[in-house]
Amino acid sequence: MQKVFEELTQAFRRAGGEISYEAFDRIVRKHATLFEDSETIYYLLQASGYPIEESLRGFRLKTMFTPWQMQEYCIIDIETNGSKPGRSQVIEIGAVMLKEGKIIDRLETFVACAYLPEHIIKLTGIEPTDLAEAPSRKEALTQLRNFMGDAVFTAHNAGFDHGFLNASFQRFGLGPIGNPVLCTIDLARRTFESERYGLAYLNESLDLGMQAHHRAYNDALAASKVLMKSFENIPESVKTTDELIRFSKSSKKERSETEKRKKKRREKKVNS
DSSP: OHHHHHHHHHHHHHTTTEEEHHHHHHHHHTTOOTTOOHHHHHHHHHHTTOOEEEOSSEEEEGGGTSBGGGOOEEEEEEEESSSOTTTOOEEEEEEEEEETTEEEEEEEEEOOOSOOOHHHHHHHOOOHHHHTTSOOHHHHHHHHHHHHTTSEEEETTHHHHHHHHHHHHHHTTOOOOOSOEEEHHHHHHHHSOOSOOOHHHHHHHTTOOOOOOSOHHHHHHHHHHHHHHHHTTOOTTOOBHHHHHHHHHOOHHHHHHHHHHHHHHHHHHHHO
8 A cells, every 4th residue: 555655645746736536546556456446445545544535526635735734743652662563562652633733632552562671661661560451452553543543643753653553553454554754853853953853852952841751652742842843943835734744854955946946936926
């Protein structure tokens, strides 16, 4: 499904946010099995958190029409008993849902685990007794899947959290994560100066007020505060959620060239 997410997003961007039913069919049929048709894949995309919806002429990508200020951001942090999802597992999940600068929902849960290495106990302060009667992995991951909806998957160093959870979701039959991804480190680097961008350093330098580190919910909350700090310095030219995500990944040169092109279009519009 990852290729479907990528190809559809590229197609939506080339077409200004909406594509026809025919264009959708051409993309998804390349990746469909004998037991899947275009309608089934459409519902699978929605179930995975990919923000697609029907429009008058076909389908549209919601993040290309939603102002970034109005978007829901699911800020997630996980603690694990190892670094490789094939050999280790999630032991704690923390998430907050942010919209219009306010936390509108939250999720915090331990995850049942039979093996907890001593160095993880020392790092997190999580004890085996904390996990003994916790929800099973499938139960906890299902909670997170339902909590996320089609919000933007947001995390500090999002590559790790997204990669680990994506593998875990698929292992337990929950499908891949189709939600758009935003990394708060990437966005922070493009919106404010700091000697370092690790969460512990930003927690102290920005006086975020979070005492614990390497605990999922507190780290998710700290990352949400970093996100809000970044939001204070988003250029006026960035209007939609999709533009925000692309801005977060852009180089300084790319951002400068984009600003110049948009300025020229504004001047041309005024003079016409």
